[in-house]
Amino acid sequence: MLAPVSEVARSGQAAIPLFEARGLTLDYVTERGTVRAVDAVDFTIAEGERLVLLGPSGCGKSSILKAVAGFLEPSAGSLSLRGSAIRGPGPDRLVVFQEFDQLLPWKTVLDNVAFPLVATRRMKKAEAREIAADALRRVGLERALDSYPHTLSGGMKQRAAIARALAASPDVLLMDEPFAALDALTRLQMQRDLMDIARETGLTLLFVTHDIDEAVLIGTRLHLLSAHPGRTITTLDVSAFDMRDLGTAAFETVTRKVHAALFGKAGGQS
Amino acid sequence: MTDIPVLDALQPSSPRRWRDALRRLSRALWFRRLVVLVVLAVAWEVAARWQDNPILLPSFLEAFSAFREASLNEGLLTAAAASLAVLIKGYVAAIAIATLIVSIAAANGFVRDALQTVAAMLNPLPAIALLPLALLWFGLGEVSLLFVLINAVVWPFALAALQGFESVPETHRLVGRNYGLKGPAYVRQILIPSALPALISGMRVGWAFAWRTLIAAELVFGVSSSSGGLGWFIFRARNELYTDRVFAGLATVILIGLLVEAVAFRGLESATVRRWGMLR
Numbered sequence: 001m002l003a004p005v006s007e008v009a010r011s012g013q014a015a016i017p018l019f020e021a022r023g024l025t026l027d028y029v030t031e032r033g034t035v036r037a038v039d040a041v042d043f044t045i046a047e048g049e050r051l052v053l054l055g056p057s058g059c060g061k062s063s064i065l066k067a068v069a070g071f072l073e074p075s076a077g078s079l080s081l082r083g084s085a086i087r088g089p090g091p092d093r094l095v096v097f098q099e100f101d102q103l104l105p106w107k108t109v110l111d112n113v114a115f116p117l118v119a120t121r122r123m124k125k126a127e128a129r130e131i132a133a134d135a136l137r138r139v140g141l142e143r144a145l146d147s148y149p150h151t152l153s154g155g156m157k158q159r160a161a162i163a164r165a166l167a168a169s170p171d172v173l174l175m176d177e178p179f180a181a182l183d184a185l186t187r188l189q190m191q192r193d194l195m196d197i198a199r200e201t202g203l204t205l206l207f208v209t210h211d212i213d214e215a216v217l218i219g220t221r222l223h224l225l226s227a228h229p230g231r232t233i234t235t236l237d238v239s240a241f242d243m244r245d246l247g248t249a250a251f252e253t254v255t256r257k258v259h260a261a262l263f264g265k266a267g268g269q270s
Numbered sequence: 271m272t273d274i275p276v277l278d279a280l281q282p283s284s285p286r287r288w289r290d291a292l293r294r295l296s297r298a299l300w301f302r303r304l305v306v307l308v309v310l311a312v313a314w315e316v317a318a319r320w321q322d323n324p325i326l327l328p329s330f331l332e333a334f335s336a337f338r339e340a341s342l343n344e345g346l347l348t349a350a351a352a353s354l355a356v357l358i359k360g361y362v363a364a365i366a367i368a369t370l371i372v373s374i375a376a377a378n379g380f381v382r383d384a385l386q387t388v389a390a391m392l393n394p395l396p397a398i399a400l401l402p403l404a405l406l407w408f409g410l411g412e413v414s415l416l417f418v419l420i421n422a423v424v425w426p427f428a429l430a431a432l433q434g435f436e437s438v439p440e441t442h443r444l445v446g447r448n449y450g451l452k453g454p455a456y457v458r459q460i461l462i463p464s465a466l467p468a469l470i471s472g473m474r475v476g477w478a479f480a481w482r483t484l485i486a487a488e489l490v491f492g493v494s495s496s497s498g499g500l501g502w503f504i505f506r507a508r509n510e511l512y513t514d515r516v517f518a519g520l521a522t523v524i525l526i527g528l529l530v531e532a533v534a535f536r537g538l539e540s541a542t543v544r545r546w547g548m549l550r
Binding site for chain 1: 439441442444445447448449450451455459460463464466542545546547548
């Protein structure tokens with residue numbers, strides 16, 4: 001099941017990339033002056049590819065994701081989706097945030113998932129609800145359709161948020177450490193389920209994390225960043241690894257290699 | 271505790287069920303309020319009988335029969351209806367005006383600072399203090415009352431609403447912007463529902479301000495329309511030394527206030543923010 005996706009990814013790389021960042025530079029204006037968060041970062045995402053931005057805190061990976069989503073204006077460089085420049089936020093780049101309160105408390109789970117479809121006037125409410133119910137079934141939440149978010153556990157909330165993003169079928173799905181606030185067992189289950197969904201739908205993903213294991217599991221390609229300001233260290237193809245490789249020698253070798261690239265030393269000193 | 275054996279005798283199998291039912295009852299809000307009201311009424315009755323001076327302090331039962339009598343023959347209910355009609359007109363207008371101002375302020379930093387300054391200036395000023403000015407500008411009549419009423423509601427509600435909008439979580443904002451929501455759609459679909467707990471509490475404060483301001487205004491200048499309001503009823507009863515009717519009028523003010531609080535605002539809360547888990 002893994003082979004077709006990576007083939008799609010490879011053939012996609014040959015054509016125009018779905019998403020492209022060129023010389024992306026991001027600055028924050030603070031009271032003490034301008035602080036550079038990201039300095040001249042280049043990357044592309046091909047159709048069906050899962051690119052993971054990986055780096056220590058302060059490497060600007062979340063800022064890059066915010067810029068891709070359109071929340072943050074680049075001070076230099078360009079961002080383009082299907083060849084046209086990005087201007088402001090839009091439903092073609094939906095975000096799954098880390099925070100549990102990303103579901104709107106005044107809507108049921110079903111209406112939350114249908115909301116992007118209705119809000120963007122892409123379809124009527126009844127039609128949107130059908131698609132939303134399908135998406136919720138896919139993440140295993142068919143029994144919580146009519147519940148309000150405050151009655152769900154953290155893991156269920158993140159599942160619903162993923163369903164909401166899937167239902168709107170964005171060109172690129174953006175995920176900002178979506179599993180960081182979950183307990184270890186739930187996180188593992190969620191990673192497994194996300195991989196299943198990725199395999200079934202061939203979604204294009206930009207995923208931000210500081211967890212090396214997670215990055216190697218989820219990504220087809222890693223983009224490693226150094227901190228203060230965020231600069232590209234290297235990129236790495238990890239499409240060969242999935243959940244079954246967790247704990248194998250090959251997997252350990254790759255994570256050690258990534259660790260060395262990030263922190264400049266061989267061996268796990270995490 | 272002594273009546274438990276009796277209950278046991280009636281329902282030998284379920285003394286615990288009775289105790290649970292009692293405990294649940296004692297936790298219900300309406301029951302606690304009822305207890306408070308009964309205790310106050312008894313204390314009032316005892317104090318009045320001990321004082322024994324109906325001109326200064328009529329007993330609860332006297333006030334109650336005056337209430338019944340005045341409702342039937344003296345136009346207490348029409349007076350209450352007249353007051354409520356003015357009140358609702360002013361209240362709705364004030365909420366609409368404040369919502370408009372706050373919506374603009376939520377989008378524009380300068381308007382926000384201006385609103386905060388003006389509200390901070392006018393909020394501590396008792397709205398009733400504007401009545402002489404209103405009489406000068408608009409003359410004797412409903413317009414003056416409405417002017418004072420709107421002033422009493424707009425500022426506290428605007429401050430509460432503004433604070434509510436400002437405390438909308440960043441994640442809610444980003445989610446709304448992520449779907450490309452902008453302008454009025456963004457305000458209506460993200461900001462207002464997310465700030466609803468603060469909005470309702472602002473409406474509640476505004477309601478209390480409106481009610482007390484209106485009664486005070488009616489007390490000062492009396493007739494606001496052809497029938498006159500509750501304040502006017504109280505004022506007239508005092509002039510004629512019908513102290514029991516004064517009490518009946520005051521009780522009507524309190525009862526309407528309680529009723530609106532318990533039915534309208536509580537109902538609105540449990541249908542919305544409580545159901546959504548935004549308020550406990």
